[in-house]
Amino acid sequence: EVQLVESGGGLVQPGGSLRLSCAASGFSFGDYSMSWVRQAPGKGLEWLSYISSTGHTIYYADSVKGRFTISRDNAKNSLYLQMNSLRVEDTAVYYCARAPNYDFDYWGQGTLVTVSS
Amino acid sequence: HSVLTQPPSASGTPGQRVTISCSGSNSNIGSNTVNWHQQLPGTAPKLLISRNNQRPSGVPDRFSGSKSGTSASLVISGLQSEDEADYYCATWDDSLNGAVFGGGTKLTVL
Numbered sequence: 001e002v003q004l005v006e007s008g009g010g011l012v013q014p015g016g017s018l019r020l021s022c023a024a025s026g027f028s029f030g031d032y033s034m035s036w037v038r039q040a041p042g043k044g045l046e047w048l049s050y051i052s053s054t055g056h057t058i059y060y061a062d063s064v065k066g067r068f069t070i071s072r073d074n075a076k077n078s079l080y081l082q083m084n085s086l087r088v089e090d091t092a093v094y095y096c097a098r099a100p101n102y103d104f105d106y107w108g109q110g111t112l113v114t115v116s117s
Numbered sequence: 118h119s120v121l122t123q124p125p126s127a128s129g130t131p132g133q134r135v136t137i138s139c140s141g142s143n144s145n146i147g148s149n150t151v152n153w154h155q156q157l158p159g160t161a162p163k164l165l166i167s168r169n170n171q172r173p174s175g176v177p178d179r180f181s182g183s184k185s186g187t188s189a190s191l192v193i194s195g196l197q198s199e200d201e202a203d204y205y206c207a208t209w210d211d212s213l214n215g216a217v218f219g220g221g222t223k224l225t226v227l
Contacts, residue, residue, distance in 0.1 A: 035216065037162075037216075044119065044203075044205065044218060044219075044220050044221040045154070045156075045162065045205050045207075045218045045221070046218065047207075047215055047216035047217065047218060050215070050216065059214050059215050060215070061215055095161060095162070099216075101150075102149070102208075102209040102216055103150075103152050103164070103167055103168070103207075104152065104154065104162070104164060104207065104216075105164050105167065105173070106164070107161045107162050107163065107164075108161065109161050110161050
């Protein structure tokens with residue numbers, strides 16, 4: 001069974017940093033590209049970043065480019081999102097998703113990030 | 118504003134047929150396949166339709182998808198109360214080099 005479990009969310013002050021993790025199991029992690037997607041309270045889904053299976057191809061949404069960094073460790077079956085210079089508007093539930101062919105075929109349960117002073 | 122346009126709401130009575138539209142452009146829907154995701158209240162999204170019209174294992178055949186040009190549609194036939202959820206279309210945008218979502222459609226079963 002495919003499982004994606006996010007962790008690392010929490011309360012952080014504006015300008016602060018946070019690193020999210022996504023632990024994958026139930027499939028060959030190194031064979032799949034992955035993405036991060038977020039959902040602000042009461043709002044829709046917003047794609048943030050994509051990383052290919054090897055990590056060689058990476059894309060970011062304009063809203064996080066230069067502030068967020070996606071990475072992966074295939075030996076540890078893990079995906080990461082380093083978030084710097086956080087803003088109040090980054091408050092959201094952050095999901096990792098398996099993304100073959102740029103689709104999202106499995107989602108994690110999400111981790112809540114709250115940016116507030 | 119979302120790159121893909123969906124109606125914010127839709128509704129129907131049990132047993133009815135409901136259609137949710139998703140409108141895009143040549144760089145997204147016109148060039149790539151469309152997925153639909155269902156988000157039940159308080160839960161994570163779940164893939165409902167992939168590659169325009171493919172149902173993943175376990176998705177009832179009441180759900181179907183189609184694409185024509187720069188638009189796509191999700192049809193729910195024989196609406197059930199448990200179908201009350203938010204529905205999102207998604208695809209890749211070749212101009213933006215990123216995935217794009219519709220704003221979501223809140224489906225209410227009356």
